[in-house]
């Protein structure tokens with residue numbers, strides 16, 4: 352089972368920026384993470400935990416064969 356978005360990570364305010372949030376673990380801004388596992392730093396424990404649980408990064412998954420079309424969205 353694969354999730355489309357990964358938004359259940361702990362979030363924290365960016366330093367001094369009330370309207371911006373980041374992952375509380377790797378401190379990547381939420382807009383940069385954009386709901387994707389690979390938006391977190393490779394050593395983010397949230398990302399690592401999900402990867403260990405069997406989730407994979409969007410970019411490299413469910414492409415069992417080379418796909419030459421650009422329909423993925």
Ligand SMILES: [Zn+2]
Pocket residue numbers: 360374375376377378379391392395396397398
């Ligand atoms: Zn993170």
